[in-house]
Structures are given as C-alpha cells and as structure tokens.
Amino acid sequence: MKRLRLSILILGLIGLIDSLYLTWIKISHTEALCLPGFGNCDIVNNSRYSEIMGIPIALLGALAYLTILGLLFVEQRMPHWQENTSLILFGVTLAGTGYSAYLTYLEFAIIKAICPFCLLSAIVMGLLFVIAIVRLAKA
Numbered sequence: 402m403k404r405l406r407l408s409i410l411i412l413g414l415i416g417l418i419d420s421l422y423l424t425w426i427k428i429s430h431t432e433a434l435c436l437p438g439f440g441n442c443d444i445v446n447n448s449r450y451s452e453i454m455g456i457p458i459a460l461l462g463a464l465a466y467l468t469i470l471g472l473l474f475v476e477q478r479m480p481h482w483q484e485n486t487s488l489i490l491f492g493v494t495l496a497g498t499g500y501s502a503y504l505t506y507l508e509f510a511i512i513k514a515i516c517p518f519c520l521l522s523a524i525v526m527g528l529l530f531v532i533a534i535v536r537l538a539k540a
Contacts, residue, residue, distance in 0.1 A: 405536055409473055409490075409529060416525040417466035423459030423518050427451060435517060445516035450507050458504065462522055465497045469529060487533070487540045494530035501526045 426433050426446060433442030445451065451458055469490060476486040501523035508515050 402536075402539065405532055406473060408532055409469065412525050412529050412532070413466050413470045413473070416522055416529070417463055417470065419518055419522050419525070420459050420463035420466055423516075423522070424457050424463055427457040427459055433516070433518065440515040440517045440520075442516040442518055444514035445508055445512055445519055448507075448512050448514075450504070450512065459522075462497070462526075465493060465526075468493055484540055487536045491530075491533040491537050494526060494533040497526040498523075498530040 423433075423442075423446065425431065426442070433446060435442045446459075453461070472486045472490050472493075476483050504519065505523050508519065
C-alpha cells in the first residue's frame with residue numbers, strides 16, 4: 402500500500418505542476434514552452450474548449466490534483482477515512498480520466514492540434530485512475 406501511496410503522491414505532484422503551468426500560460430497569455438515541431442500548445446490552450454464559463458480547464462485540473470493530494474493527507478492523518486478516501490479517489494480519477502479522454506479527442510479530431518502538456522495530464526490522470534482501481538480492490 403505504501404508503494405501505491407508514493408505513486409499517487411508523485412503522479413499527483415507531476416499533474417499539479419503541469420496543470421498549474423497550463424493555467425499560468427492561459428491567464429498570463431504567455432507562449433507555451435513546447436518543443437519545436439512537437440505539438441502546438443497555444444492553439445489548444447486558446448481554443449474555445451480551453452475554458453468552461455471563463456474558468457480555464459487547466460485550473461480545474463489543478464483543483465482535481467489538489468483534491469487527490471488532499472485525500473492522501475487526510476487518509477494519513479485520519480486512518481478511519483481510508484475506506485472512504487479510496488472510494489473518493491476512485492471517483493475523482495474516474496471523472497478526471499473521462500474528461501481527459503474527451504479533451505484528448507477534441508485535440509485530435511476537432512482542434513487538430515496537440516498539446517504535449519495536456520497529453521501529459523491525461524496520461525497522469527489515467528495512471529492515477531488505474532492505481533485508484535487497485536487500491537479500491539485491495540480495500
């Protein structure tokens with residue numbers, strides 16, 4: 402169980418940093434640091450799909466990663482929450498993975514531009530979902 406917690410912690414921090422970076426470039430109108438010839442973050446991050454009611458999608462992602470990290474903190478401090486945190490973690494990562502899949506579809510099919518940072522977030526959330534399933538099965 403310690404390995405799973407460590408994996409969640411590492412992936413959660415990677416996802417949080419990634420989402421905060423994407424939020425920063427969105428709200429500051431800064432050009433993303435994409436490698437030349439490897440995607441176009443600016444097209445994706447400035448598309449009409451990059452916000453919901455004026456709120457950057459990346460900020461929602463950062464909140465999801467903060468929730469995941471917060472669950473680890475609560476679980477460590479209040480062991481009687483462990484069963485509930487596993488279920489909540491499953492729900493958050495299920496929603497995050499589903500929405501990430503939708504956004505990735507939009508990148509490929511509608512926007513026709515790829516943001517490597519967005520793909521990183523989708524992969525991280527997918528890995529967290531797999532870990533959440535394993536944890537729930539063990540609980």
